Amino acid sequence: MTLLEASAVETIYGPGCPDCLDATGDRAGTNQCPRCGTVVACAEADLDVAEGEVLGIVGESGSGKSSLAEALALERDPEATVNGEVSYAGHDGNLLEVDYQTRHDLRSRDISLVHQHIRDGLDLEFTGGGNVAEKLLSAGWRSYEDVRMRVRELFEETEIPVARMDDPARTYSGGMQRRVQIARALATDPDLIVLDEPTTGLDVSVQARVLDTFRRVQREEGVAAIVVSHDLGVVRLLADRTLVMRHGRIVESGLTDRVMEDPHHEYTQTLINSVI
Numbered sequence: 001m002t003l004l005e006a007s008a009v010e011t012i013y014g015p016g017c018p019d020c021l022d023a024t025g026d027r028a029g030t031n032q033c034p035r036c037g038t039v040v041a042c043a044e045a046d047l048d049v050a051e052g053e054v055l056g057i058v059g060e061s062g063s064g065k066s067s068l069a070e071a072l073a074l075e076r077d078p079e080a081t082v083n084g085e086v087s088y089a090g091h092d093g094n095l096l097e098v099d100y101q102t103r104h105d106l107r108s109r110d111i112s113l114v115h116q117h118i119r120d121g122l123d124l125e126f127t128g129g130g131n132v133a134e135k136l137l138s139a140g141w142r143s144y145e146d147v148r149m150r151v152r153e154l155f156e157e158t159e160i161p162v163a164r165m166d167d168p169a170r171t172y173s174g175g176m177q178r179r180v181q182i183a184r185a186l187a188t189d190p191d192l193i194v195l196d197e198p199t200t201g202l203d204v205s206v207q208a209r210v211l212d213t214f215r216r217v218q219r220e221e222g223v224a225a226i227v228v229s230h231d232l233g234v235v236r237l238l239a240d241r242t243l244v245m246r247h248g249r250i251v252e253s254g255l256t257d258r259v260m261e262d263p264h265h266e267y268t269q270t271l272i273n274s275v276i
């Protein structure tokens, strides 16, 4: 069953003008409107995510991956204008137009975003366990014992040493901090997790272990995910289907194996060849 459906999603930085869409994108070779200077970070994005499915978004730096993912995760950048339509199973109307409270409720229970930069997602002065507990408290959990038990369970699930639960997150390794972000994202049993560049700042061996953990938990929990990465290896490992972005537009989409083995768009071919 479809969990999330998006159409004509766009995120722009700037005043916008009637030329913005025609003058940007893959054919135009730029994401910046030559007439008004607006950056069309992403536009004309149509996609859907089924329950339990992992959708990958790849593309080079600046292609609009994070902008699209953040729009879908209902993250608001005050400098950006976001348009389009996002519908979500069990909720009426367009998620991009909901009021503050509804967005807060959706963000604390249904859709979790794992930020690319650990500092955006965690309070490093706070304990690792406290960072996870905070998510539960903001979703309305009140019993200290229940919160403590759930945090312990999440630490075990994401393979963080439980004995470190009460240590400040700044004393954790990069891999452990990333796991705390994932534990926090999973805390309220969301239906959808948006992971932005899950391997940023991690050594290669640590990257592989974190991705393996995420893949196991994602499958066990049956949670759907949108995984953003410039690294084709990450998307290949995790994603059932993949979107390829360039200059703010989706230029190719399909089953991950098909996109990797038989890329149709010239840009996807270049991306894949640059890795081989």
Ligand SMILES: Nc1ncnc2c1ncn2[C@@H]1O[C@H](COP(=O)(O)OP(=O)(O)OP(=O)(O)O)[C@@H](O)[C@H]1O
Binding pocket: 013, 031, 039, 040, 041, 042, 059, 060, 061, 062, 063, 064, 065, 066, 067, 068, 079, 230
């Ligand atoms: N606050 C801002 N003001 C103006 N332009 C912005 C702002 N934030 C992002 N952009 C622009 O939007 C475009 C898309 O950025 P985005 O971060 O979505 O790309 P990305 O594919 O995720 O890149 P990366 O992999 O480097 O994170 C880029 O051209 C970026 O410079």
